[in-house]
Amino acid sequence: MAESKTAMIDTATSARSLTRKDGVVVKIRRWIITGVLLPGQKLTELDLAKNLEVSRQTIREALAQLTRESLLVQEPFKGIKVAEPSAQDIMDLALLRESLDLLALDQLLKDVTQDSLSHVAQAWTVFEALENDADPLARHQAHIAFHHAIWEASRSSTLLHVAPVVEGLMTIALARDLQVRQDPKREHSIHQKYVHAILSGDHARAAQAIHEHTVGSASELVRLLG
Amino acid sequence: MAESKTAMIDTATSARSLTRKDGVVVKIRRWIITGVLLPGQKLTELDLAKNLEVSRQTIREALAQLTRESLLVQEPFKGIKVAEPSAQDIMDLALLRESLDLLALDQLLKDVTQDSLSHVAQAWTVFEALENDADPLARHQAHIAFHHAIWEASRSSTLLHVAPVVEGLMTIALARDLQVRQDPKREHSIHQKYVHAILSGDHARAAQAIHEHTVGSASELVRLLG
DNA sequence: TTTTCTCCGATTGTCAGACAATCTAAAAGG
């Protein structure tokens, strides 16, 4: 049934992941992003273990990780289901992201001597390249990666500690957005304004762009869903 | 050797925890706070399983959770060790907390119609009661619980998602502080200013108190350690 | 009929022992 265990790890994910658990995490996350798994849906360990051809133990570790990332919700002995954020939650997330992006911005503009800005510029070109990709999964990952790059460039270690949770919340919030797709040109313009403001060192304009990008987009999304 | 498995759960922790894994998490966290486990120390699953009298699987799940909380650091196949934050990390954490506390403050003062403020007031009385407790563990937990209560009162769901990570970072940063204990009166005064500013609804004064409490205390701590 | 209670199946939490994959450090060789 299972030819070689090591071989399976390699083929488990497009990007090679070190451990099997990570492969499972990537797959389930992908299912949530692409709408194969919908918010509120219940997951049972045995089913997943059978489908993904991995032991229950490994499934449990993967589910635990996804729960930390707020993609899943768990109640002891009751089970695990895909998170279903409310409109309130989405607006909350926007405010949190605004705070954190502003923090990153402060750090970024603090030492322009570093090559942090070129890091951002490079991330932007990668994002532009994938932004209109046919695969919605690729687009989503590019989006997340772009914002992650900005946090990275800010050289704030704690932001990176918090990143998995925030990115998980973004993922689950935007999963619906992939169906109810909003204007891609507007998306592009917003991000472009953001990057240009950062690169030009204009703090006020960057702050404005951040607000538009987080709170603005979130209320737009809520409007579409409500 | 193990009389009754259910009985062991009850006695595993002072506060009853639903699952065994949670009991282990509490114990290890306690060891880190009290300095039984020092930053950088390596942990092996088999040792812990033997000492805590639970299976390796349970230990692994507990360690995974503590790793998410940034109390531990893991490298695949290499092992797990207690995190050792640098001075830079501690200052970073202070800035992050300042951002998040300001966010909570905004939310708190937005709707004073709610009984959020009484929630804060109550948390404050609890904190004051435990603040001078003989047990350093109790003091630390009271400190964390106090700040958690403020975030709770802000009714921001996302803050609560992020809380475990931030509180983990606080715990590991303050673990040393329990040894290099700084002025408890100063601690009290800072927190008191904070609470009074919140309850009086004075945004500017609260923001000032937050800054003192996070950035101020952090640089003080760094000075003591460096 | 509606309500409450009891029981059973399904699922999660935990255990034990085993093997494969990988890292670490000591021994062997140049």
Add this chain to the structure above:
DNA sequence: CCTTTTAGATTGTCTGACAATCGGAGAAAA
């Protein structure tokens, strides 16, 4: 002294099992 090999230790994963708990289907009572 430095590289290479090898053996031991530790982590990652599997299989199979049992205990603890939840949820719902009937049975009993009102």
